[in-house]
Amino acid sequence: MTVPSESPAPSASALRATRRVAVHRWRVAAALTAAMVVVYFGFIALVAFRPAFLARLVTDGLSIGIVLGALVIVAAWGLTYTYVHWANRVYDPALAALRVHHAEEGL
């Protein structure tokens, strides 16, 4: 079972290092989540309050609404790619360093 008392209390320096990485990750995660919320609810707000704008045609057969709908999907891809790229380049090395820090303390 997940019994919390399994883990020994970390030292102050290990805890500080852990929190630095955690805060960094939280900021990136919160910023990307906010970006996704803005993109999607921006789209939904246009659907709900400005339907006439979305009805305008870019070219024959292509309304602004359809273009933006497809762009929401592309934005979701872009944001997940951004996160994975950041995690592989920055976050994983930081975790590796943290792991070393903890190992040195024998945790």
Add this chain to the structure above:
Amino acid sequence: MNGQPGAAAAAPTTSFGTPDPVAIAFFGVFITITLGITYWAARRTQTADHFYSAGRSVTAGQNGFALAGDYMSAASFLGIAGLVSTSGFDGLIYSTGWLVGWPVVLFLIAEPLRNLGRYTFADVVAARLNPVPVRISAAYGTLATIAFYLIAQMVGAGSLIRLLFGIPYETAVMIVGAAMMAYVLFGGMLATTWVQIVKAVLLLGGAALLALLVLSKFGFDPRALFAEAARQHGAGVLAPGKLVSNPWDAISLGLALMFGTAGLPHILMRFYTVPDARAARTSVFIATGLIGVFYLMTFVLGFGAMVLVGPDAIRSIDAGGNMAAPMLAELLGGRPFLGFIAAVAFATILAVVAGLALSGAAAISHDLWSSVIRRGHPKPGEELQVARLATIGLALVAIGLGVAFKGQNVAFMVGLAFAIAASANFPALVLSVFWRRTSTAGAAASMVVGTTTTLALIALSPAVQVDLLHKASAIFPLKNPALVTIPLSFLTGVLVSRLKPDRESETRYAALEARLLLGAE
């Protein structure tokens, strides 16, 4: 709608509702292959660890396909294609909404969940809190979510199979229940994972083939397809229409779709099947790509069905429009292709139902039996037995619900399941992972209030009061309560944690912070 009737192509002569040997043959092949997988998996499923999480042996790529398979339900394949084919643009609100939950899962949930938990999302919430109240509340939210999701899938399966194979509704529901029970009971997570993978490949392949056949009629230019739809049915099909008559309804539904994904127990459970957090991350990335491609294809399938089959012909077979994709398949590829698409749709439902049953069984055996009744010390092998008994029970409940809710609107039920998941599970999960002051009482209250108010507001909503009970008006104005219940659940969690803090929870959080990032070594 905006379409001028009569402009659509003449209704094709369909073979809907008659037993189709091609469809049954394709379906037989699928059942044979998946039961073969189950037989193979059964010999590897000896412990609870294998039953719930396939021994954490699933690769990131496999889990990416399995996540996509778990998520792309018949409601999205048949439902969105149907919505787009009959209402045009409005259906795209669902296509986009069902995808944007995935980045949220990736940013906030996937890695901490994998690092801190073992089998269920309640493991994470309970990790530093008093497990008994947390697990009871989590099981309440989980089982409520699963019940609504199961109703949607079983009702969808029953009506779909009746239309496609000519089998009576009740028989179809029982076939689905029995097959799902066999996969989960004997093959556990390993069999369920491979059923999802096979299904994801079939569904993506089938939808891609169908989309290519549609585009081949329009010089492979989607614009020509949309332009033809606007010419036949009016420019209104390319713009928001009457499906979004109440703007706040659209926003509330959007919230449920976006944050519901991150609270779906059967999706969250999949992150325990991979070896580590990095693999969990990669698997969400792959799943987001696959699901995005799939929803882009639903644009083409929906408008293709509108132009080539026609909204009136589609509605004449099924008022909800659910038969748009199969009708399109018959028109473009004849009966063999219809048979293939029908078998894919059936397989889709089976796979989703199996995933749901497995997560429900885990909530009952792992959260309720082992952690609450046995106080964290089950007898050896007991948890697996309870999980298997729970699977049998859930299969019977699913069959019962499927028969009882015959004729209900499927996409609507899925929307409600998302509202419960977003209000019951997601806030407690986020609070317990990111907020050190979260207390036992706060987390438990958030889950109980989230689940209960969502259920209550659904009962008071126009969807139940007006559409179902035929009253003149409803007490609560929104069809989907997420706009109220998600903030309420967060607020409850924060306020109750402030009013009733537990001392140990904060110290325990400090002990868990490293594990949250690094995982259990």
